[in-house]
Amino acid sequence: MLGCLVEKQLTTPQQYPLTLNALTVAANQATNRDPVVDLDDDTVLAALDELRAEHLIRVVLPSHGRSVKRYRHVLDEVYGLDAPRYALVATLLLRGPQTVGELRARSERMVDFPSVADVQDQLVVLAEHSEGLARLQPRRPGQKEDRWQQILAAPWDAGPGSPDGAGRQDGGSLAPAEVHRSAQDDVAALSAPVASDRLEALHAEVASLRHEVAGLRADLDALRQGLGG
DSSP states (O other), X not given: OHHHHHHHHHHOGGGOSEEHHHHHHXXXXXXXXXXOOXXXXXXXXXXXXXXXXXXXXXXXXXXXXXXXXXXXXXXXXXXXXXXXXXXXXXXXXXXXXXXXXXXXXXXXXXXXXXXXXXXXXXXXXXXXXXXXXXXXXXOOTTOSSOEEEESSSTTTTSOTTSTTOOOTTSSOSOOHHHHHHXXXXXXXXXXXXXXXXXXXXXXXXXXXXXXXXXXXXXXXXXXXXXXXX
């Protein structure tokens, strides 16, 4: 829910804050989601209650011609994050662990990062935040690059048996000092990318454009349902 609120705030600000109906539609959309889910209003409300208990969202009561209450995130207030940083957190929440290139391509509808190095810099800030909001996963067999993951929600604390090996105690993620050193190495490598890296980034950008078209359709559906809500 948190990732959906951030995404819609930055991509469709005219709809934000979101009604329960619009938020349910956003959570269930088939694009820019991994995994794709099918939640009902009760499940979404339960998730919102948990986020409210953690002081990560607020309820906006009806006013100025609006007939239903709405919801907004407060990541900027709670963690002191600006839009580029909470956009990256949202992308990680919505799509799971990702490479720096994937994060840049998939967050471009929310924030325009000048380069992958800029994304890397922001991820290091999130990793070194007092709350530890992101963490670097070492690359695994068959993977060309390291991947970043958020630490606000599961599957990060799902335990050693989780698909991404993202448990708190399983040793699958790097400590803060290792994150900083690894990030410095990654930035150096990105300064002279090989052809395969550039090709992979192009593929990610093309995929993002396709997702954007599908996302715009989903946003239009959400707008129609939100107005009806």
